Amino acid sequence: MKQILLVLQGLMLVALFGCSSLVNEGSNRNAVSSSLVDYLYPNKDDRSEVTAQLPLLQLPVKVGLAFVPSAGFSPRQQLSMAQEMALLEKVKASFTRYDYIDRIELIPSTYLRNGRGFDALEQLARLHDVDVMALVSYDQVMQTIDNNASLLYWTIVGLYVIPASDNSIQTFVDTAVFDVKSRKMLFRAPGVNRIDQRSTAIGVADTMTENSFKGFDAAVQDMVVNLDAELGRFKDRVKNEKIAKVEHREGYSGSAGALDFVFLGLLLCACLVQLFQRQWRQPRNRP
Known part of the structure; x- marks a missing residue:
């Protein structure tokens, strides 16, 4: 009787290992990127050309804001149009905080x-009537490694699957802002x-697909923090480092948080006029 039980247990283990091999999806590595x-x-010979033209802003x-088209081959890593626009909305929020930016156009x-x-x-800039283009590029590497714990066990409550795959997703995003005319x-x-x-x-494909967009979303949030800091420093760099020339459009007088000298002069003149008017209207004492 014991020998029969041992034989049955051995057959069960063989069957379980066979099931485990069916569940095991193997190790793989997928990547998607937009360069x-x-x-x-697109012409590599043009990459060495350098122009000395100073941007005139x-x-x-x-500002036009868009994702650089991807060149990946993994369908579950491809961002849908809705996902792209949702991520661009988060990037757009950084630009809207600064008064030297008129409007931000989201471009699919x-x-x-x-x-x-x-x-x-x-x-593209002429089509959407923008002066500056902010281009978002990215790289995402998705890797799945099946480890030695890929076993199935019978328990009191039935078949139990030990977590068998180590999944990692690394995402890098980058926003580069270009003056279109000077390039x-x-x-x-x-x-x-x-x-x-x-x-x-058995569930690694669904897990990786779900985490792919989570990786993009978290990387964009990290980028937004850095982008906000760069936007804040840009105005000082224009003034101190002379990285661009600046002209004001008609009706624009500069930073909303600071009064320029012209406005201060007009304000002072208005105060003086009111002061003289009050003194002129006061009755004079007669002798």
């Missing part, structure tokens, strides 16, 4: 697929994120 350099310089500037990445290079970027980069801001998680082998 800013490849988009702006007309304040407040009009499909518009950027019609052509590459600065010539195509200039056409000069004004500043850039990066963001990074890493997600590590263990899951059952």
Whole structure:
């Protein structure tokens, strides 16, 4: 009787190992990326060209905001149009805080697929009536490694699956802001994120798909913090480092938080006029 039980247990273990091999999806590595350099310089010979032209910015500037088209081959890592626009809304919030920015136009990445290079970027800027383009590029690497714990066990409550896959998703995003006419980069801001998680082998695909967008979202949030800091420093850099020339559009007088000399002069004149009017209206004492 004991020998029969041992044989049955051995057969059960063989069957369980067989089931485990069916559940095991194997190790794989997927990546998706959108290269800013490849988009702006489709001809590699143009990458060495450097222009000495200094950007001329007309304040407040009009900004176009878009994702660089991706070149990945993993369907579960591809950002949908709705996901792209949702992430761009978070980036847009950083720009709206500063008075030297007029408006921010969100541009779907499909518009950027019609052509590459600065010539195509200039056409896109004219189409949307913007002076500056903020281009968001990214790299995401998704890796799944099945470990030695990929076993199935029978318990009192039934079949139990030990977490069998180590999943990692590394995401890098970067916003580069260009003056379209001079083709000069004004500043850039990066963001990074890493997600590590263990899951059952049978559910690894769903887990990775869900975490892919979470990685993008967290990396964009990290980038927004850096972008906000760069936007805050940009005005000081223009003044102190002379990285660009500045002209004011008609009706724009500068920073909303600071009074310029013209406004102070007008305010002083108004106060003096009111003071003289009050003194003139007071009755004079007769002798």
